[in-house]
Amino acid sequence: MNSDPVPSSSPAFGTPAHPIRLNKLKSIATRTSILPILLPAATLRPVAFRTFTRKHNLTLSSPALQSLAAFVGKNCGSGWREEGLAERVLDEVAKSWRKAGGGVIVEEGKGASLKAILQTLEGNMSGGRIVDSKLTPREGPGRTTNAGGIPSLQPSNSMVSNDHEVDELEDTLAHPRHWVKVIEAFETPRLTYNAEKKHFEVLKFKPSLFPNPSHKTTLFRDRYNIIHQRLLRNESFQVSLAAGGIPALRRSGSSFVRSQAYRLTPVANLLGRSGTSHLLLGLLSISPTGELALTDLTGSIVLDLSHAHMIPENGAWLSPGMFVLVDGVYEEEENVRGSALGGNTGIGGAIGGRFVGISICGPPCERRDTSLGMNIHEKSQDISSTGGFGWVDFLGVGSERTRGSRMRQIQTRSLRDVHDGMELHRRLKIVIMGEVNLDNMKTLDALKKVFGQYNEMPLQDRPVSFVLIGNFVQKAIINGGGQGGSIEYKECFDMLALVLSDFPSLLQRSTFIFVPGDNDPWSSAFSAGASSAIPRHAVPDLFTSRIKRAFANANSQLDRNQISEPPGEVIWTSNPSRVSLFGPVHDIAILRDDISGRLRRSAVSVGDSATTEMEDVAPSRNATAGLEGDDRMQALEQQSIGNNSNQAYPSTVQSARKLVKTVLDQGNMSPFPQSLRPVLWDYASALQLYPLPTAFILADSEIAPFCVTYEGCHAMNPGKFIPDGDFSTMTWIEYDILKNRGRVKEDRF
Template sequence: MMNSDPVRSSSPAFGTPAHPIRPNKLTSISTRTSILPILLPASTLRPVAFRTFTRKHNLTLSSPALQSLAAFVGKNCGSGWREEGLAERVLDEVARNWKKAGGGVIVEEDKGASLKAILQTLEGNMSGGRIIDPKLTPREGPGKITSAGGIPSLQPSNSIMSEIHEPDELDDTVVHPRHWVRVIEAFGTPRLTYNAEKKHFEVTKSKPSLFPIPSHKTALFRDRYNVVHQRLLRNESFQVSIAAGSVPALRRSGSSFARSQAYRLTPVANLLGRSGTSHLLLGLLSISPTGELALTDLTGSIVLDLSHAHMIPEDGAWLSPGMFVLVDGIYEEEENVRGSALGGNTGIGGAIGGRFVGISICGPPCERRETSLGLIIHEKSQDISSSGGFGWVDFLGVGSERARGSRMRQIQSRCLREVHDGMEVHRRLKIVVIGEVNLDNMKTPDALRKVFGLYNEMPLQDRPIVYVLIGNFVQKAIINGGGQGGSIEYKECFDMLAQILSDFPSLLQRSTFIFVPGGNDPWSSAFSSGASSTIPRHAVPDLFTSRIKRAFATANSQLDRNQVSEPPGEAIWTSNPSRISLFGPVHDIAILRDDISGRIRRSAVSVGGNTTTEMEDIAPNSSAATDLHGEDQLQVLEQQPVGNIPALSPSSAVQSARKLVKTVLDQGSMSPFPQSLRPILWDYASALQLYPLPTAFILADSEVAPFCVTYEGCHAMNPGKLIPDGNLSTVTWIEYDILKNRGRVKEDRF
């Protein structure tokens, strides 16, 4: 029988190999049609590029990017780039991959994606000016890159288009929601700063340091001011109607603004020579070198008199030095003013002479997350689209809303569908939040066993996917030199916790446990002795957590992973503050452990007077602005009396919770205090930013009763203490439903 092999001999005389290479599918695919490259000017390609990138994909091409595309199209498409429509197809594929890789609205190098890498990948899959097989484009799965805790990351690669697989291309192994949970430490958050000239957020290129130069401290407050200022100008009360024809002047009728006019801000420096006139100022509350309360902005500082001011809304928020405020009042110029040789001139530290008598004062109005990101929710179809705003900015390093939001929502819909006994059911996504877990309290082991036992008895589809345990993990600061505790005792506390967790292997196998430290946890407590220390602060060192990691490894080894589609359970120690991201930018949960309410009350500014005002439309009433419409959206647990301190009534607890949440979220920062009161690591201040608003905010404050409050679409929760003071047989925690964006305070006895 004649051999069908085309290579008939392996003789050296014919130069044939000893083992001939047989043709296969790979070699047939690699056969490419050659074309004749041409020199294509960028100006000639511009109309096609504009039609594809700008009109179709809402992108903007920079000049260097257009030149690179012209050279690429001329080389790979040849003379048929126009007649055969080859260029338009190639440009369309480039635009799609640019958006999938998390690139910004402006197509250029080093702006969220690598255009050079995209072109190199496409060039390897082109033949005759056409993309022969787009599916050959390498993609990175959701588990390709992991965070410090091993959780899948959505951070794009700089070498290839790394968007998530198409829904119909998703593997069965990545359909579990816990594949898309990512914990983001404060030290790993993108360091963004707002450029007031370009009106856009930019990534800080300088390397962060714990000992930065002094100018970074000034930049910290300047950036906070710019973010609040641009947010304020986007408010409807500060936008002038086009129908008005001209910008209205700030006018008063008696002691109030004219209702039909838009508000206008006046810089502090512009008050000079305008004594007796009324103005609206935006500035930072601070203490002047002479010990007086002052208002400071980027242009100067002025002494502030609030003895006749009226708070808006009344008793709706706290105001203290370090916070930005809006003040409506009258400028009074004096001849002899402290800190200024001549009245009306600039004095010490940029302070101008005279004083500003406040009539009404309020915090800057908050802005909903949808408005900040430019999201548009269609009521009929329930679809979400994005237009304008900062939708292209990747605030957490998990992809921007406009680049990945719609794709992540499709993946979320698929992950939530399960089939049990031939019927399709929807999975529930819940998070359990436990605050003030004092492991050195003798009652804590029984309380934790009670909570874990309740969830261990639930069906698998109803169990929470994440458990958040928040410190302080000890009641007194360790390693403080006072003999009250040390590293050995601290490690024994976590060894005891490992024994408790080992009694619930099913929870360890199918859940993610996140540990957030408090002020008494190492290592900053070694020198602060429990007092206020710098934030952000690192996670609990691995030195103390080895037994817990071993408990998770033992539990995971008992489960056959070939029979389950979910990832193994794990324990993650993260920083304070930190973020939890679920399905990329779809769900953003901020976590902060700080007794912030006591610090605010101690430094709060007293505002007196009952003068009427017309600024209510800037800062609406607290009850109206919280979006509260029932028990599911507002729940405050009644406090128990402690010693001689009386318990708060339910109405007082509700008002206190609303007041605290409004104060923090309006400021857009987790630490709205001066450096002397709450030190901040200057180069990591952006990690404390609450703009845009997260979908949920876990504010763990042990001095306030547990609550769940929704304010401007952000659901704020305080788990309080695991074992409330005065009731040692009760355990308290919060159960948060991610899809409904609602939490409930849970209480049980043990």
């Protein structure tokens, strides 16, 4: 504020001078005036439809359209059509509505407030244009939090004001490792599915390790709602007006054979309909009387599976805590355990009688591109109203429809490398090693051999990342000293730091990711190696300082001014966690859990399957070491057709397919009751596998390594890095990100 050049009229009495606010006058003089007009809603409707419906997949209610027409007429004036002011304003309103957690229908209600959005927007407009660039932060390689509470991307240490600056910033990040992002389970956006709005919403309350007991009910309700809406989107459940009757449940492979549309019946609607056939969707659970029951949002009923058969036969595991589809007949009884009167509601919402299952299976899986409502293989992204959840940012790295097309362009450009005048194409590979027991000296020798092989490769063929998965010790670390004390545990990582220091080139040009197991601290201090609550935090920094120092020393030896590659780094993440590459283009889920053993122990016998179980014994390790997923499935079919007497190879492949199908069909990394595998209620959304990731690393040390593709999701199990009983062989997986295929590799040291 400048000083007043005019002196006071009465200096003797000290009359204060009132300076002229030149800055305020200049801002008022430069502001462009707009002549408001009366804009009918019908005139604005085509522009609003093109912006909200075709571009953002939203539906405008009539009152909302009236409000927008009045707002555009007042703030954009006569230039709303010729200068394109209305379309820009409507696009900003739609983005703000999405970020505020609004539903598919834009209207005043329980969700986002359209009135509040317009008031905020009006204060940042001048001359019919939005002048405040901070109103809608752009997405880039850094992270920020948008208005809806979901973390989004934004350039680090800079404010970007327009699309041109964003493009320039992204063009400078040419190396693929600039776009590798590890997302911990505790940083994943906490989303819940709103069954009324048919959309995902952000949870507003602060998460806690000691939440309200109602959050446990919400955990299973969210799982049910997501699977239920997934079923209704399936073609087999699209009810036709001409469909009559309810067909028997039949499945072929991993998808339904559609003859007629299926109809789901709530459990409560079985009352008074004894002897009729129904198809139920519910949660397998144990009733208070100790019997197997099926539970949904309306009630529960005792389940009889003595005459049922699996679809497909022996194709998946069934255990309490899983959601299943059961086709059968309801039988009403006069005296039912847990019920006062037959046909009435009893203990825990259970209805009288029993449901005799004829066929049972898990809910059919849904491909990733179907869940996102678009075909990601097409070059031109059609963002019309195709349904799906393409606008939802599930991981905080940007949604598929917002960033997918742009990220694929950056991926294509970053894979081209000019070296000595020749154009080279980089390969995107990840090396995955499971059950890396650092307290075994053979493991350190094997790691030297593996790191030496990749250190000799050309730069464009080296892996962008190494994933090392625990347990990092063979026995649980108990806080109290001894052979399993904290000092010995830190010494294991100190020895690993010495091994890594021998390969400075890998430390300078790769990202190392460490995922803990149940034997690693600090959860093992009270679980003694048993199943602890998930998600669980990373290995504490107390034990990892020497490895971080090795990376710092290696990076200090390389001049970063001459290369565009980011420095090498080591990341200690949670279990489970996600790895994102190029935003939403590549989504890799990582879970360390011996889930196959838990499934074998808690599986439910269906019909006569108890006498024909093939997975009660762990399969052979070397049976499938040399085949990829598709080749394994082909070999299994040929073996089955040829009636080969050697059952070791087919049983190994079938056990891998059975495990992958079970987990992915459930859409959850931990489909168990809380008594078998505890889950932190407020962080349960981090365990969701919906939409399906592009790849799923399921580190299970109790079964053989495998690579299997199911419904477009490539599932991999690295097994044990050094198998039991064989101290001269090492096994790991090399995953090609662009081909979305993994390969089990084996070598001797």
